Amino acid sequence: xxxxxxxxxxxxxxxxxxxxxxxxxxxxxxxxxxxxxxxxxxxxxxxxxxxxxxxxxxxxxxxxxxxxxxxxxxxxxxxxxxxxxxxxxxxxxxxxxxxxxxxxxxxxxxxxxxxxxxxxxxxxxxxxxxxxxxxxxxxxxxxxxxxxxxxxxxxxxxxxxxxxxxxxxxxxxxxxxxxxxxxxxxxxxxxxxxxxxxxxxxxxxxxxxxxxxxxxxxxxxxxxxxxxxxxxxxxxxxxxxxxxxxxxxxxxxxxxxxxxxxxxxxxxxxxxxxxxxxxxxxxxxxxxxxxxxxxxxxxxxxxxxxxxxxxxxxxxxxxxxxxxxxxxxxx
Amino acid sequence: xxxxxxxxxxxxxxxxxxxxxxxxxxxxxxxxxxxxxxxxxxxxxxxxxxxxxxxxxxxxxxxxxxxxxxxxxxxxxxxxxxxxxxxxxxxxxxxxxxxxxxxxxxxxxxxxxxxxxxxxxxxxxxxxxxxxxxxxxxxxxxxxxxxxxxxxxxxxxxxxxxxxxxxxxxxxxxxxxxxxxxxxxxxxxxxxxxxxxxxxxxxxxxxxxxxxxxxxxxxxxxxxxxxxxxxxxxxxxxxxxxxxxxxxxxxxxxxxxxxxxxxxxxxxxxxxxxxxxxxxxxxxxxxxxxxxxxxxxxxxxxxxxxxxxxxxxxxxxxxxxxxxxxxxxxxxxxxxxxxxx
Numbered sequence: 001x002x003x004x005x006x007x008x009x010x011x012x013x014x015x016x017x018x019x020x021x022x023x024x025x026x027x028x029x030x031x032x033x034x035x036x037x038x039x040x041x042x043x044x045x046x047x048x049x050x051x052x053x054x055x056x057x058x059x060x061x062x063x064x065x066x067x068x069x070x071x072x073x074x075x076x077x078x079x080x081x082x083x084x085x086x087x088x089x090x091x092x093x094x095x096x097x098x099x100x101x102x103x104x105x106x107x108x109x110x111x112x113x114x115x116x117x118x119x120x121x122x123x124x125x126x127x128x129x130x131x132x133x134x135x136x137x138x139x140x141x142x143x144x145x146x147x148x149x150x151x152x153x154x155x156x157x158x159x160x161x162x163x164x165x166x167x168x169x170x171x172x173x174x175x176x177x178x179x180x181x182x183x184x185x186x187x188x189x190x191x192x193x194x195x196x197x198x199x200x201x202x203x204x205x206x207x208x209x210x211x212x213x214x215x216x217x218x219x220x221x222x223x224x225x226x227x228x229x230x231x232x233x234x235x236x237x238x239x240x241x242x243x244x245x246x247x248x249x250x251x252x253x254x255x256x257x258x259x260x261x262x263x264x265x266x267x268x269x270x271x272x273x274x275x276x277x278x279x280x281x282x283x284x285x286x287x288x289x290x291x292x293x294x295x296x297x298x299x300x301x302x303x304x305x306x307x308x309x310x311x312x313x314x315x316x317x318x319x320x321x322x323x324x325x326x327x328x329x330x331x
Numbered sequence: 332x333x334x335x336x337x338x339x340x341x342x343x344x345x346x347x348x349x350x351x352x353x354x355x356x357x358x359x360x361x362x363x364x365x366x367x368x369x370x371x372x373x374x375x376x377x378x379x380x381x382x383x384x385x386x387x388x389x390x391x392x393x394x395x396x397x398x399x400x401x402x403x404x405x406x407x408x409x410x411x412x413x414x415x416x417x418x419x420x421x422x423x424x425x426x427x428x429x430x431x432x433x434x435x436x437x438x439x440x441x442x443x444x445x446x447x448x449x450x451x452x453x454x455x456x457x458x459x460x461x462x463x464x465x466x467x468x469x470x471x472x473x474x475x476x477x478x479x480x481x482x483x484x485x486x487x488x489x490x491x492x493x494x495x496x497x498x499x500x501x502x503x504x505x506x507x508x509x510x511x512x513x514x515x516x517x518x519x520x521x522x523x524x525x526x527x528x529x530x531x532x533x534x535x536x537x538x539x540x541x542x543x544x545x546x547x548x549x550x551x552x553x554x555x556x557x558x559x560x561x562x563x564x565x566x567x568x569x570x571x572x573x574x575x576x577x578x579x580x581x582x583x584x585x586x587x588x589x590x591x592x593x594x595x596x597x598x599x600x601x602x603x604x605x606x607x608x609x610x611x612x613x614x615x616x617x618x619x620x621x622x623x624x625x626x627x628x629x630x631x632x633x634x635x636x637x638x639x640x641x642x643x644x645x646x647x648x649x650x651x652x653x654x655x656x657x658x659x660x661x662x663x664x665x666x667x668x669x670x671x672x
Contacts, residue, residue: 005353012391014456024461046565048462054565077475077515083451085467094472096564104564107468107476115516136465167464169456173391173448176353216361216375216404 006177015245016167023051025163026064028134033157034148036099036126038067044103068099069148070125075105078115085169088141093118097142111141131155134162180219181208181307187224188308191290195265196223204265207307227265229288231258232321233313234266234329236280254280257330258313266329271312282326285318338429339541339548340668342371343533343637348625351446352528356390359530360402360442367532368438371544375404379434381411382425384418384441385629388453399442410434417441418531418633419594419654419664425535426554435540441630442530450526450628458658459562471523473658475515477568478599482517484569486606489517492598496521499598499623524596529627531634549643549650549668553581556654556664563659571607574653574663578608581665583651588667590615590642590650592635596622600660604653632656636666643670 020028023039027049030037038047040063047067052059076095082088087109095118096105111127112118124142130152132138140151180196184207187194195204196219198212205212206227210219236256241249254277258267272280273289291309344366346352346359354362360383368374381403387395396413405411410428414420418441425437451469458464481487493508503521511519534544541548557573557580559566578584591614595601601623605616617623619638622631632654639652647670654664 010391016460018460020461028461048459048562048564050562050565054560054562075476075479077472077479077518078513079472079515080513083449083467083469085452085455085469087466094468094476096476107463107466107564109466115513136462165461165465167460169452169464171388171391171448171452171456175391175444175447176355178355178358210355211357211361211401213401214404214406216364216402218358218361 003179003182005179006182007174008177009172009174011170011172014167014169014171018165018167020163020165021051022062023049023064025161026062028136028162028165029158030066031136031138032132032134032162034069034126034128034132034150035066036068037064038099038102039064045101046104047099047102047106065101067101068126070123070146071097071099071102071106071142073110073118073120073122073124074098075120076110076118078118087137092141095124095142097124108139109141111143117144125149127151128154132158134158135165178208178210180210183221183224184208185308188290188310189293191293191309193227193229193260193288193310194224195227195263197225199223204263206260206265206267227263228261230316231260231267231286232326233257233280233282233284233286234259234326235282238277238280252277256280256286256313258286259326259329266331268330273312273314275315279315281320283320283322285316285320286313287316289314335430335432335537336550336552337538337541338426339536339550340636340640341534341536341541341544341548343367343531343640345531345630345634345637346529348527348529348627350526350528352444356385356395356442356444356530357399357401359444359528360399360440360532363530363532364402364438364440367534371534373436373534373544378403378436378438379410380425380428380437381409382414382421382428382437382439384414384416384421384439384633385443386415388456389443389445389447389628391447403438416629416656417594417654418533418630419636419652419666420556420632420656422533422535422633422636422666423554423556423664426551429535429537432537435537437535438532439535439633440530440532441627441633443627443629444528445526445626445628446528463562468658470658471515471518473563474523474597474600475518476563477603477659478517478522478597480568481599481603486569487599487602491602492522495598495601496623499617499620501620518597522598524622524626525624527625527627529625529630531627531630531637533633533637545644547644547646547670549640550671551666552669553583553665553667555580556662558657558662561657561661563661566659568659569603571603571660571663574604574607574660574665577663577665578651581667583608583665583667586649587611588614588649588651589647590618590639591653592619592621592638592650593617593653594622594632594635594655596626596631598623600655603660608651632664636668639666639668643668646670
């Protein structure tokens with residue numbers, strides 16, 4: 001039966017905190033006070049304000065001036081189906097709005113209800129959030145007319161200058177799982193350690209890697225070989241966790257590298273089982289530890305670590321190997 | 332240093348261009364590099380320099396280009412580089428590298444799996460982080476605003492845009508297309524590029540080595556790229572000065588071209604670029620169908636250079652290829668290819 005490629009979905013969030021600098025910072029701070037700032041560039045006033053002349057790159061003096069808050073739509077397009085990142089969750093217009101006193105247009109949402117309500121030259125004014133934090137989205141949207149509005153209770157300006165802003169994007173990706181990864185995870189359920197033997201260079205690769213990087217040869221089931229479950233510890237690292245989002249480890253933990261017996265393959269970044277990090281030594285003889293056959297297993301494999309039913313490695317009890325070159329074998 | 336005009340495209344290949352592939356980016360690259368070098372009798376060991384163009388945001392994996400190295404056989408260690416740009420910019424870097432004169436053969440790629448995520452959510456992350464990314468300013472919105480500017484300037488109109496779409500895709504009927512709803516007024520579905528997974532690889536060779544490999548190399552006689560301000564608020568959207576300057580620098584004005592492959596993902600972009608480049612009606616524009624037919628992000632521009640090279644391989648004398656990056660044609664690259672008798 002031909003292999004049906006499996007896809008995995010993962011969502012990556014990008015939680016950036018950005019420094020605003022003197023010009024954008026002043027702009028964001030003014031937003032909390034329901035004021036919009038531009039910056040002088042010769043006779044022109046740039047809004048959005050820039051630290052540099054967009055044409056020449058010359059640094060501009062920090063000569064900020066208030067513009068708007070009302071302005072004129074110079075161009076627009078209608079968004080019938082907003083994305084999660086858009087400022088409004090119902091259909092709206094994205095418009096280039098030249099705020100009164102500015103020479104350049106600001107791109108922003110206009111909450112006009114219908115494309116029929118949009119036109120070049122129409123006048124719009126901001127609808128402010130009641131609670132403003134010094135972020136572009138302190139403006140909910142622009143609305144037709146001359147008069148700014150505030151949504152809900154006006155909680156007033158920020159007490160301190162705004163110097164940082166949060167930016168959070170979240171993107172869901174769907175990627176194919178290489179068939180070789182599926183093959184090794186599947187084999188692990190039967191407590192088999194499977195690698196791929198390159199017919200060109202004769203090297204063995206483990207962990208479901210689908211390609212010989214030396215010969216650029218794609219592996220398939222025909223290259224799969226069974227590998228021994230024993231090996232020698234070649235190198236190791238003990239990691240003391242520092243706090244990070246999504247942390248699960250709290251105590252120092254070990255990751256070891258295992259050169260498999262009778263093979264040029266080294267399994268990297270493997271967990272240790274039933275041993276203390278203090279007992280890890282280069283040259284130790286180790287054996288694989290498997291999850292019970294009927295236990296559900298994670299695919300795993302991140303950072304080249306253990307995968308599937310392979311939980312980790314534990315001392316086999318055999319005498320250590322004395323070979324000063326072992327530490328060089330981490331791949 | 333005088334710029335050498337003795338560096339040529341000697342071959343290229345592209346993967347099947349599909350809406351959705353089961354293959355990983357490494358697999359796409361493995362196959363397409365092999366397809367590019369094998370007909371020339373080359374192996375990976377013959378390649379002196381590689382430069383790959385790809386984008387981590389599209390792949391959804393930091394440093395994804397490191398994994399892509401599996402496709403080039405980088406052992407013993409090779410001269411290698413990467414650009415977070417279309418493969419056309421990778422070609423520019425390889426061309427510059429060959430100018431040094433100490434190596435003869437370079438391979439460049441462009442690769443992307445656009446079906447991996449939602450382009451409308453990915454691309455705003457590449458925009459201005461203070462004023463554009465926070466409002467999810469998406470590529471179709473920007474294209475619509477530029478289309479409106481081009482229409483206002485008399486460079487495009489909705490009918491001419493539909494005609495571009497019909498010609499590019501070889502299907503559809505203009506009056507029917509114009510009855511469709513707007514995706515972003517004034518753009519309808521047919522004005523937008525498809526979402527395409529795919530990759531391309533190209534082989535560059537220098538001097539006698541190029542002439543040994545193929546009968547009629549496509550010599551690069553002009554190559555330049557220029558950029559404009561990142562924020563479209565500060566640009567005249569009915570113009571593309573970076574395209575014009577790059578074309579001048581690449582020597583477009585020195586002699587007529589027979590063919591132009593323009594990376595116009597949206598219909599109005601083709602009309603605008605044609606106008607800015609001053610291409611006469613004699614010039615065949617995008618006979619490949621262009622990015623409106625197949626739009627493998629990060630490879631779309633490299634494919635334009637590939638099709639222009641095909642024109643030279645087939646006996647043509649002079650062709651232009653264009654690539655672009657960023658919102659509203661922010662950054663533009665022009666490559667002039669010539670044959671020699």
